[in-house]
Amino acid sequence: MASTxxxxxxxxxxxxxxxxxxxxxxxxxxxxxxxxxxxxxxxLPPVVAVVxxxxxxxILIWAKVTDDYKLPSPSLVWGEVTDAWAQGTxxxxxxxxxSRGLLGFLLALVIGTPxxxxxxxxxxxxxxxxxxxxxxxxxxxxAWVPPAVIWLGLNDRMMFAVILLGxxxxxxxxxxxxxxxxxxxxLRAGRTLGATGLRGTWHIVLPASLPGYLAGLKQGWAFxxxxxxxxxxxxxxxxxxxxxxxLLEQGRETSSMSMxxxxxxxxxxxxxxxxxxxxxxxxxxxxxxxxxxxxx
Amino acid sequence: MATTTLTKxxxxxxxxxxxxxxxxxxxxxxxxxxQLVLDDITLDVAPGEFVTLLGASGCGKSTLLNLVAGLDxxxxxxxxxxxxxxxxxxxxxxxxxxxxxxxxxxxxLRLRGVPKSDRRTEAERLLELVRLGGAYGKRVHELxxxxxxxxxxxxxxxxxxxxxxxxxxxxxxxxxxRDVLHDELTRIWRETNVSVLFVTHNVREAVRLAERVVLLxxxxxxxxxxxxxxxxQPRRIEDTAVAELSVEITEELRGEIxxxxxx
Ligand SMILES: Nc1ncnc2c1ncn2[C@@H]1O[C@H](COP(=O)(O)OP(=O)(O)OP(=O)(O)O)[C@@H](O)[C@H]1O
Ligand SMILES: [Mg+2]
Numbered sequence: 347m348a349s350t351x352x353x354x355x356x357x358x359x360x361x362x363x364x365x366x367x368x369x370x371x372x373x374x375x376x377x378x379x380x381x382x383x384x385x386x387x388x389x390l391p392p393v394v395a396v397v398x399x400x401x402x403x404x405i406l407i408w409a410k411v412t413d414d415y416k417l418p419s420p421s422l423v424w425g426e427v428t429d430a431w432a433q434g435t436x437x438x439x440x441x442x443x444x445s446r447g448l449l450g451f452l453l454a455l456v457i458g459t460p461x462x463x464x465x466x467x468x469x470x471x472x473x474x475x476x477x478x479x480x481x482x483x484x485x486x487x488x489a490w491v492p493p494a495v496i497w498l499g500l501n502d503r504m505m506f507a508v509i510l511l512g513x514x515x516x517x518x519x520x521x522x523x524x525x526x527x528x529x530x531x532x533l534r535a536g537r538t539l540g541a542t543g544l545r546g547t548w549h550i551v552l553p554a555s556l557p558g559y560l561a562g563l564k565q566g567w568a569f570x571x572x573x574x575x576x577x578x579x580x581x582x583x584x585x586x587x588x589x590x591x592x593l594l595e596q597g598r599e600t601s602s603m604s605m606x607x608x609x610x611x612x613x614x615x616x617x618x619x620x621x622x623x624x625x626x627x628x629x630x631x632x633x634x635x636x637x638x639x640x641x642x
Numbered sequence: 643m644a645t646t647t648l649t650k651x652x653x654x655x656x657x658x659x660x661x662x663x664x665x666x667x668x669x670x671x672x673x674x675x676x677q678l679v680l681d682d683i684t685l686d687v688a689p690g691e692f693v694t695l696l697g698a699s700g701c702g703k704s705t706l707l708n709l710v711a712g713l714d715x716x717x718x719x720x721x722x723x724x725x726x727x728x729x730x731x732x733x734x735x736x737x738x739x740x741x742x743x744x745x746x747x748x749x750x751l752r753l754r755g756v757p758k759s760d761r762r763t764e765a766e767r768l769l770e771l772v773r774l775g776g777a778y779g780k781r782v783h784e785l786x787x788x789x790x791x792x793x794x795x796x797x798x799x800x801x802x803x804x805x806x807x808x809x810x811x812x813x814x815x816x817x818x819x820r821d822v823l824h825d826e827l828t829r830i831w832r833e834t835n836v837s838v839l840f841v842t843h844n845v846r847e848a849v850r851l852a853e854r855v856v857l858l859x860x861x862x863x864x865x866x867x868x869x870x871x872x873x874x875q876p877r878r879i880e881d882t883a884v885a886e887l888s889v890e891i892t893e894e895l896r897g898e899i900x901x902x903x904x905x
Contacts, residue, residue, distance in 0.1 A: 538711055
């Protein structure tokens with residue numbers, strides 16, 4: 347008896363050792379990139395690109411390719427920035443638009459998410475509004491500005507309506523494609539664990555569709571921002587305050603090309619900054635934590 | 643049909659069963675009409691018994707397991723699993739990549755209704771059981787193939803089900819890792835007293851693990867023959883007794899496959 351016991355213990359120890367060896371051989375090593383490398387690889391290239399654009403722009407000014415009122419020099423536009431900063435209006439312009447854009451986007455999120463879930467999970471709903479929803483994505487949201495003004499008047503509600511019409515379909519469609527891409531194996535594994543109905547949606551479907559959903563959010567933000575700028579340019583009224591779109595329109599009215607340039611640059615910068623600061627890190631974090639981000 | 647001698651496995655059916663599959667048939671509707679995949683399968687798994695289902699590729703083994711797991715309904719016949727919903731382990735690990743190894747197990751515990759305060763300790767106990775004590779916070783993609791299958795096994799055990807269904811869980815692993823997992827599975831089965839219905843098309847694996855080997859014929863799937871394996875555990879896959887029985891079963895399996903070439 348004693349001998350069989352020690353034998354069993356020996357085989358157990360053998361097995362544990364063998365397993366430890368196999369695990370050590372197979373384990374995936376994850377290392378982080380050092381900060382310097384990140385700076386050189388990720389930050390330097392876009393900075394160089396921006397500097398190059400500025401240089402080309404200045405060369406065009408020196409070469410006098412066109413009249414001053416058509417193409418302001420970089421220093422004139424920079425002067426516009428410092429003026430607005432000195433008057434304390436610069437951040438106001440940006441904030442008016444950004445707060446509107448983000449609020450509209452959050453509204454779109456609240457509406458688009460359940461809508462996307464419904465379309466992806468209920469066959470009848472998908473048959474009914476699925477095609478319309480993806481069709482809406484290809485309709486430029488500027489088209490909604492005239493009817494929105496007529497229905498709602500020149501106010502913030504009209505702005506939000508235009509944002510929603512632009513962003514809700516993107517967000518809903520992103521979620522639908524995220525759900526469609528869930529491997530059936532995960533759904534079946536969820537069911538065998540007892541995750542059915544609402545619990546299945548919460549524990550399996552939503553987290554599994556997160557990559558597609560985030561892509562939809564990213565696009566939804568781009569659409570929100572674009573729709574808002576279209577609305578601000580077309581529908582300006584003193585009650586609405588001065589956002590970036592109105593700034594651009596004011597520049598056109600007063601024939602101040604440097605102001606137009608300032609507005610365009612700010613619109614572009616805000617769009618990129620929100621994407622870089624919020625959506626890209628979120629997306630990368632989700633993909634990396636699932637091992638879907640391949641470093642090369 | 644069967645040449646089973648009366649064994650301890652059959653004695654146990656008298657006390658009850660972990661699964662009772664009675665006259666089960668399954669057909670799938672295809673473009674060329676109905677295709678009968680399983681035909682009148684009758685099979686009992688006794689409590690604590692280890693049964694392997696052996697059959698050629700495409701004979702309906704996965705279909706049968708899905709029916710027992712309740713993922714699909716039989717066309718005819720009935721399936722009882724008195725111990726509640728069986729746990730199912732797939733050929734691929736089927737772990738959720740958005741959760742860590744430990745959280746995958748905790749999700750199973752949560753869905754079973756284990757209170758929040760107990761989940762962490764229970765998950766760590768199960769990881770210890772499959773000898774992955776340090777893997778709690780590891781992401782699925784940071785684990786090797788063998789480790790993933792062990793986490794999947796721990797997650798299946800977390801369901802605390804009377805019956806564990808396994809669908810070729812080790813088919814994608816290399817021989818040494820598979821050997822190790824065979825030893826682990828035998829150990830865990832003896833420690834937990836769970837009933838196992840294990841599907842494979844690898845004859846030696848079937849003999850290595852099981853108390854009873856059930857051979858399915860193909861097209862349609864029927865129970866062709868059963869063997870009781872009276873070899874002491876722990877066995878090794880290269881034991882002569884295992885090899886001898888494997889040769890006999892392989893002959894039978896080949897005969898089954900050959901039959902299909904004749905018409
Ligand atoms: N959902 C389905 N619809 C139609 N036919 C199916 C379906 N599922 C399985 N089949 C058919 O049933 C047969 C058995 O499939 P099954 O996956 O159960 O085989 P298997 O024994 O598990 O094979 P393998 O060893 O390759 O895993 C196959 O011929 C397959 O084409
Ligand atoms: Mg199969």
